[in-house]
Amino acid sequence: GEQVEQLPSILRVQEGSSASINCSYEDSASNYFPWYKQEPGENPKLIIDIRSNMERKQIQELIVLLDKKAKRFSLHITDTQPGDSAMYFCAAEGGTGSKLSFGKGAKLTVSP
Amino acid sequence: GGIITQTPKFLIGQEGQKLTLKCQQNFNHDTMYWYRQDSGKGLRLIYYSITENDLQKGDLSEGYDASREKKSSFSLTVTSAQKNEMAVFLCASSIWGFYAEQFFGPGTRLTVL
Numbered sequence: 001g002e003q004v005e006q007l008p009s010i011l012r013v014q015e016g017s018s019a020s021i022n023c024s025y026e027d028s029a030s031n032y033f034p035w036y037k038q039e040p041g042e043n044p045k046l047i048i049d050i051r052s053n054m055e056r057k058q059i060q061e062l063i064v065l066l067d068k069k070a071k072r073f074s075l076h077i078t079d080t081q082p083g084d085s086a087m088y089f090c091a092a093e094g095g096t097g098s099k100l101s102f103g104k105g106a107k108l109t110v111s112p
Numbered sequence: 113g114g115i116i117t118q119t120p121k122f123l124i125g126q127e128g129q130k131l132t133l134k135c136q137q138n139f140n141h142d143t144m145y146w147y148r149q150d151s152g153k154g155l156r157l158i159y160y161s162i163t164e165n166d167l168q169k170g171d172l173s174e175g176y177d178a179s180r181e182k183k184s185s186f187s188l189t190v191t192s193a194q195k196n197e198m199a200v201f202l203c204a205s206s207i208w209g210f211y212a213e214q215f216f217g218p219g220t221r222l223t224v225l
Contacts, residue, residue: 001157001171009152032211043202043216044155051211089154097210098143098162099170104154 002027004092006103014111019077021088021106026071029095033066033073036102038087048075080110118203118218121190123222127195133220135203141210143213144186148172149200149219158201161186162208164183190222197224 006023013019034049050057050064050073057064063076076082087107091100104108117136125131137144145160159178167178177189186203196204200219206212 006154034213043218045216046213049211049213093210098206098208098212099157099160099168100214101157101171102147102153102155 001099002030002092002094002101004090004101006090008106009104010107010109012111015031015081016079019080019084019108021075021090021108022072023060023074023090023092023103024070025045025101027092027094028068028071030038030071030092031054031074031095032093033064034091034093034100035064035075036089038089038105040086044087044089064072070094077108080108082110082112084108085110096105114215116203116205116215118201118217118220121221123220125190125193125222125224127193127224129193129224131190131193131222133190133201133203133222135186135188135217136184137186137203137215137217138184139204139205139215140183141204141205142183143212144180144197145204145205145206145214146170146176146178146186146188147202149202155202158188193222194225195224196223201215 031052036044038044066073090103146158147155161180203217204214
C-alpha cells in the first residue's frame with residue numbers, strides 16, 4: 001500500500017512562532033491529503049485537507065501546501081498557541097478512495 | 113452529527129487469549145475501519161469494511177479477524193494476544209468515496225499480561 005513518511009516526529013516551539021510538519025508519499029495516484037490532530041487523551045480529528053487539484057489551502061492559522069511533482073505536502077501552523085500542542089498526523093488517500101495511509105505522527109509542544 | 117462508541121474502553125488479556133473489541137456508529141456511514149495506534153508508529157490500518165458484509169484487509173491484518181455484523185457495527189478480534197502487547201485500537205467511520213472525512217471513536221486500550 002501507500003507509504004507516507006512524516007518528519008519531524010517531535011517539535012517544540014515558542015508561543016507565537018510558526019511550526020512546520022512535512023510529509024512525503026510514494027503513489028502518484030494519491031489525490032487527497034488530510035491532516036488529523038490528536039490532543040492528549042482524545043481521538044484524532046480532521047483539521048484541514050487538500051485535494052490534488054490544489055497547491056495551497058489556508059484555514060485561519062493553518063496552511064497546507066502540496067507539491068505533486070515532488071510528492072510532498074506540508075502543514076504550517078502560524079502564530080502557535082499552547083492549545084496547538086498535540087499529535088499531528090498526515091495522511092494520503094489512494095486512487096480508489098476511502099482508504100487512508102497515515103504518517104507516524106508529529107508531537108508538537110508549544111511553550112508559553 | 114453522530115457518535116462512535118467503542119467497548120470496552122480498557123481490555124486486559126492473557127497471552128494466547130482471543131479478545132474481541134466492538135465498535136458502533138450512528139452516523140449511518142457505509143465504511144468502517146479498525147486502526148492500531150502504537151507510540152511512534154502512527155495509525156496502521158488493520159481491517160476496513162466498505163459496506164455491510166464487506167471485509168477488506170489493511171496493512172496489519174495478520175493476527176486479527178474482523179466482522180461487520182450490520183451497517184452500524186464492526187468488531188475486531190485479536191486471535192492470539194501476544195505477551196507484553198500494549199496498544200490502542202481505534203475504530204473510525206466515513207461515507208464511502210473520495211475525500212471522505214474519517215470520524216474516530218475514543219479507542220480501546222489493550223494490555224496483555
